[in-house]
Amino acid sequence: xxxxxxxxxxxxxxxxxxxxxxxxxxxxxxxxxxxxxxxxxxxxxxxxxxxxxxxxxxxxxxxxxxxxxxxxxxxxxxxxxxxxxxxxxxxxxxxxxxxxxxxxxxxxxxxxxxxxxxxxxxxxxxxxxxxxxxxxxxxxxxxxxxxxxxxxxxxxxxxxxxxxxxxxxxxxxxxxxxxxxxxxxxxxxxxxxxxxxxxxxxxxxxxxxxxxxxxxxxxxxxxxxxxxxxxxxxxxxxxxxxxxxxxxxxxxxxxxxxxxxxxxxxxxxxxxxxxxxxxxxxxxxxxxxxxxxxxxxxxxxxxxxxxxxxxxxxxxxxxxxxxxxxxxxxxxxxxxxxxxxxxxxxxxxxxxxxxxxxxxxxxxxxxxxxxxxxxxxxxxxxxxxxxxxxxxxxxxxxxxxxxxxxxxxxxxxxxxxxxxxxxxxxxxxxxxxxxxxxxxxxxxxxxxxxxxxxxxxxxxxxxxxxxxxxxxxxxxxxxxxxxxxxxxxxxxxxxxxxxxxxxxxxxxxxxxxxxxxxxxxxxxxxxxxxxxxxxxxxxxxxxxxxxxxxxxxxxxxxxxxxxxxxxxxxxxxxxxxxxxxxxxxxxxxxxxxxxxxxxxxxxxxxxxxxxxxxxxxxxxxxxxxxxxxxxxxxxxxxxxxxxxxxxxxxxxxxxxxxxxxxxxxxxxxxxxxxxxxxxxxxxxxxxxxxxxxxxxxxxxxxxxxxxxxxxxxxxxxxxxxxxxxxxxxxxxxxxxxxxxxxxxxxxxxxxxxxxxxxxxxxxxxxxxxxxxxxxxxxxxxxxxxxxxxxxxxxxxxxxxxxxxxxxxxxxxxxxxxxxxxxxxxxxxxxxxxxxxxxxxxx
Ligand SMILES: Nc1ncnc2c1ncn2[C@@H]1O[C@H](COP(=O)(O)OP(=O)(O)OP(=O)(O)O)[C@@H](O)[C@H]1O
Numbered sequence: 001x002x003x004x005x006x007x008x009x010x011x012x013x014x015x016x017x018x019x020x021x022x023x024x025x026x027x028x029x030x031x032x033x034x035x036x037x038x039x040x041x042x043x044x045x046x047x048x049x050x051x052x053x054x055x056x057x058x059x060x061x062x063x064x065x066x067x068x069x070x071x072x073x074x075x076x077x078x079x080x081x082x083x084x085x086x087x088x089x090x091x092x093x094x095x096x097x098x099x100x101x102x103x104x105x106x107x108x109x110x111x112x113x114x115x116x117x118x119x120x121x122x123x124x125x126x127x128x129x130x131x132x133x134x135x136x137x138x139x140x141x142x143x144x145x146x147x148x149x150x151x152x153x154x155x156x157x158x159x160x161x162x163x164x165x166x167x168x169x170x171x172x173x174x175x176x177x178x179x180x181x182x183x184x185x186x187x188x189x190x191x192x193x194x195x196x197x198x199x200x201x202x203x204x205x206x207x208x209x210x211x212x213x214x215x216x217x218x219x220x221x222x223x224x225x226x227x228x229x230x231x232x233x234x235x236x237x238x239x240x241x242x243x244x245x246x247x248x249x250x251x252x253x254x255x256x257x258x259x260x261x262x263x264x265x266x267x268x269x270x271x272x273x274x275x276x277x278x279x280x281x282x283x284x285x286x287x288x289x290x291x292x293x294x295x296x297x298x299x300x301x302x303x304x305x306x307x308x309x310x311x312x313x314x315x316x317x318x319x320x321x322x323x324x325x326x327x328x329x330x331x332x333x334x335x336x337x338x339x340x341x342x343x344x345x346x347x348x349x350x351x352x353x354x355x356x357x358x359x360x361x362x363x364x365x366x367x368x369x370x371x372x373x374x375x376x377x378x379x380x381x382x383x384x385x386x387x388x389x390x391x392x393x394x395x396x397x398x399x400x401x402x403x404x405x406x407x408x409x410x411x412x413x414x415x416x417x418x419x420x421x422x423x424x425x426x427x428x429x430x431x432x433x434x435x436x437x438x439x440x441x442x443x444x445x446x447x448x449x450x451x452x453x454x455x456x457x458x459x460x461x462x463x464x465x466x467x468x469x470x471x472x473x474x475x476x477x478x479x480x481x482x483x484x485x486x487x488x489x490x491x492x493x494x495x496x497x498x499x500x501x502x503x504x505x506x507x508x509x510x511x512x513x514x515x516x517x518x519x520x521x522x523x524x525x526x527x528x529x530x531x532x533x534x535x536x537x538x539x540x541x542x543x544x545x546x547x548x549x550x551x552x553x554x555x556x557x558x559x560x561x562x563x564x565x566x567x568x569x570x571x572x573x574x575x576x577x578x579x580x581x582x583x584x585x586x587x588x589x590x591x592x593x594x595x596x597x598x599x600x601x602x603x604x605x606x607x608x609x610x611x612x613x614x615x616x617x618x619x620x621x622x623x624x625x626x627x628x629x630x631x632x633x634x635x636x637x638x639x640x641x642x643x644x645x646x647x648x649x650x651x652x653x654x655x656x657x658x659x660x661x662x663x664x665x666x667x668x669x670x671x672x673x674x675x676x677x678x679x680x681x682x683x684x685x686x687x688x689x690x691x692x693x694x695x696x697x698x699x700x701x702x703x704x705x706x707x708x709x710x711x712x713x714x715x716x717x718x719x720x721x722x723x724x725x726x727x728x729x730x731x732x733x734x735x736x737x738x739x740x741x742x743x744x745x746x747x748x749x750x751x752x753x754x755x756x757x758x759x760x761x762x763x764x765x766x767x768x769x770x771x772x773x774x775x776x777x778x779x780x781x782x783x784x785x786x787x788x789x790x791x792x793x794x795x796x797x798x799x800x801x802x803x804x805x806x807x808x809x810x811x812x813x814x815x816x817x818x819x820x821x822x823x824x825x826x827x828x829x830x831x832x833x834x835x836x837x838x839x840x841x842x
Pocket of ligand 1: 039040041044059060061062063064065066067068373376410411468469470716717718719796
């Protein structure tokens with residue numbers, strides 16, 4: 001089969017020359033491998049044919065990246081079994097598979113196991129699946145003396161803007177940098193009025209600087225830049241406030257506090273793992289356990305994460321030269337460490353001439369397969385991920401003839417693919433013409449910002465007729481594409497309801513899947529509420545992901561109950577605990593004030609007290625059992641007990657366990673209820689606590705016969721037979737960065753975004769750092785480009801019907817959905833309606 005769209009074929013060069021080809025072909029295992037191979041399309045076969053060296057796979061949505069990677073992983077494991085059985089019996093090395101989210105990791109693990117068990121009749125071992133942070137933690141905690149990561153001593157924190165540590169860093173910085181601080185207070189202009197001064201000080205201390213600190217620290221740290229590096233960079237900028245210098249100062253304060261308090265953050269985990277790998281013997285130990293690294297969603301990795309994978313995937317010398325880098329002198333003396341083999345491990349240190357980039361790292365002898373799609377990069381504006389690094393890996397691989405591009409996809413019906421391709425082309429042409437215009441008008445800032453187009457110019461193609469995917473490019477439901485222009489959001493709901501009722505009644509076998517994709521959780525919540533009665537009436541199973549998975553409620557609920565256990569006489573605590581029980585539907589809705597006003601009478605009514613009603617009795621009995629548990633159980637079991645009392649489902653229980661573990665680590669040696677409450681209150685008041693996804697979480701979103709309401713971000717990697725995309729309005733897609741009025745005295749930009757754009761320019765080896773105007777333009781452009789990619793990701797989730805709408809009237813903000821006003825539609829939508837006029841439904 002020839003595939004004109006497959007630009008480069010990957011040479012297959014078996015690592016193990018001792019195994020004869022004839023033996024291989026004859027073995028049942030090799031037949032099983034062939035069977036798997038034959039069930040894949042051409043591009044995927046290139047993945048399973050990998051037998052060593054670097055390989056980049058860049059594929060369009062729905063091309064089968066994840067499916068291909070699972071098959072390739074299983075086959076690589078099988079080959080490794082063969083190798084270790086026949087030639088080196090004592091060498092047991094494993095495959096490391098890395099992906100972006102825990103739920104994707106669980107999914108791919110299940111798929112690999114299935115291939116190993118059902119197709120290859122092998123034990124389900126020989127591999128591990130990690131998220132990048134999980135992998136780093138694993139390495140770092142195995143070598144605590146090198147990583148400095150002693151988990152029983154250190155506390156892991158996620159410093160968001162409201163975190164106490166960030167606030168303290170800001171206060172310390174202000175104390176030590178009064179003149180820079182007062183320069184900020186002056187802003188663009190200032191008449192010295194006292195109330196205004198106080199207002200500005202409050203905005204700077206509570207909003208501007210915490211925002212700058214949390215953004216910049218994460219961006220710089222995850223790229224291997226130290227506070228000193230930032231200080232050096234700041235000398236290349238000339239803005240009035242010295243934004244990068246402030247950022248460096250805040251970062252420095254933060255690092256000092258972190259060290260003093262024995263805290264670490266997620267970036268420290270990656271840095272700690274890199275410190276381990278900086279040691280030649282530890283590196284050899286780690287590398288010797290691994291025969292290859294496979295990475296999915298590679299466009300979402302940050303520079304240091306990429307570096308970690310590259311080092312881990314590096315083979316010992318002498319197994320064939322797969323080097324990618326062109327630097328001289330990297331071959332040879334292994335004893336001298338990674339640096340001598342052309343790898344400069346980035347640790348926090350000075351950067352030469354102010355910039356440092358992972359791209360300049362030499363890569364040698366790496367067994368690394370990275371799979372991704374730059375057009376689906378949707379995390380780069382709120383994490384330090386940057387698709388540029390994956391693009392560069394692709395380019396380097398291409399130069400070595402080791403890039404596979406898969407541009408055929410079987411997921412969607414042809415009209416959905418046409419619409420997605422059109423959207424991509426339209427957005428790119430919009431930006432190239434804007435860029436041209438800006439250049440003509442000599443608007444340097446704007447032309448610089450839009451010079452790179454939002455999308456890589458790549459169309460999705462239908463699969464070939466003999467494709468192995470059953471029902472590839474399936475038949476459309478109805479016309480396959482429907483473009484609606486409802487009057488307002490209520491009319492939108494009417495249209496969606498009509499359509500889903502039709503779709504569900506036509507689906508007698510209850511097998512089709514459907515989803516409504518929203519840009520914001522608030523839209524999802526509103527839709528969930530209005531659709532619930534309709535779905536109930538028609539027996540449609542509605543699954544509102546944000547409602548089901550708002551596990552951030554877990555710490556709050558546990559805190560409320562623990563507070564009550566600690567001080568049951570407090571009417572406030574009792575009421576809060578009862579409110580949680582009502583919300584969880586453990587007890588009936590009733591007048592909680594009446595119960596809570598006299599706690600003793602409610603909990604332990606005397607013989608003369610009036611009889612309690614049944615609901616009150618039940619509530620009192622649950623409260624008493626909690627108090628008994630407080631007395632009888634060890635403190636560290638209390639959280640699990642509360643989880644069970646509150647009827648938590650599987651994922652919530654896992655989240656509660658994770659919370660308990662986290663608290664136990666933090667208060668190790670001081671296990672008392674008081675300490676536990678102190679730590680928990682801190683988590684609840686200032687920190688994001690990430691819930692746990694359970695193994696089947698992705699399957700829960702795509703259950704047959706179910707209508708799922710889910711955000712576009714969360715929909716990544718999934719697909720449904722029909723996909724509704726309502727509320728396509730310009731204020732959200734693409735949206736725009738804006739400066740809140742209270743901060744405008746500093747100028748029409750935000751300090752955090754300017755600093756971030758400047759750091760990125762340095763990391764990308766731009767010839768000079770952008771000034772404030774240019775940096776702000778770049779930040780705005782990056783946000784818009786990413787929003788368009790998000791729209792593209794959402795559109796490509798649909799298999800058989802893509803339903804899109806932009807109501808004429810919609811809320812200005814979804815926190816007030818009743819406040820309707822005329823809303824401009826997302827610019828792609830009218831372009832689609834022009835191009836696909838026959839799909840517009842009146
Ligand atoms: N060889 C194959 N045989 C059968 N089905 C396949 C095959 N390859 C892919 N599929 C199916 O095609 C769909 C898309 O595959 P997959 O999710 O692996 O693509 P992807 O490239 O990772 O997509 P995206 O990047 O858009 O999330 C899935 O429903 C998958 O089951």
